[in-house]
Amino acid sequence: xxxxxxxxxxxxxxxxxxxxxxxxxxxxxxxxxxxxxxxxxxxxxxxxxxxxxxxxxxxxxxxxxxxxxxxxxxxxxxxxxxxxxxxxxxxxxxxxxxxxxxxxxxxxxxxxxxxxxxxxxxxxxxx
Numbered sequence: 636x637x638x639x640x641x642x643x644x645x646x647x648x649x650x651x652x653x654x655x656x657x658x659x660x661x662x663x664x665x666x667x668x669x670x671x672x673x674x675x676x677x678x679x680x681x682x683x684x685x686x687x688x689x690x691x692x693x694x695x696x697x698x699x700x701x702x703x704x705x706x707x708x709x710x711x712x713x714x715x716x717x718x719x720x721x722x723x724x725x726x727x728x729x730x731x732x733x734x735x736x737x738x739x740x741x742x743x744x745x746x747x748x749x750x751x752x753x754x755x756x757x758x759x760x761x762x
Contacts, residue, residue, distance in 0.1 A: 645753065656746040673721045680717025684710050 638646065653660065691706030 652749050680713045681711025
């Protein structure tokens with residue numbers, strides 16, 4: 636079910652306020668700022684996990700505890716690499732921190748205060 640125009644405007648306002656209050660969270664939550672899984676990481680991690688399982692089984696069958704521990708560490712590392720997302724490329728022109736305000740400018744209200752204000756306005760507008 637598509638959103639009405641009013642709901643779309645409200646959603647856009649909430650997104651703008653979120654990106655103004657916490658740009659790092661907003662970029663991590665946005666679809667465009669999120670990098671997908673890397674095929675290279677997935678393949679490398681899967682191969683490392685399989686090799687680690689082989690070393691683990693070999694260490695257990697040979698009753699070499701240290702070899703089993705190495706195999707377990709390689710398996711865990713392979714799974715970690717396979718499931719992590721690559722870091723997004725940074726644009727050198729963009730700044731990662733919040734936008735600076737002039738010294739005399741009042742500080743904007745927090746995100747939750749803004750949500751409460753919008754909720755109160757919506758309540759007043761409804762019949």
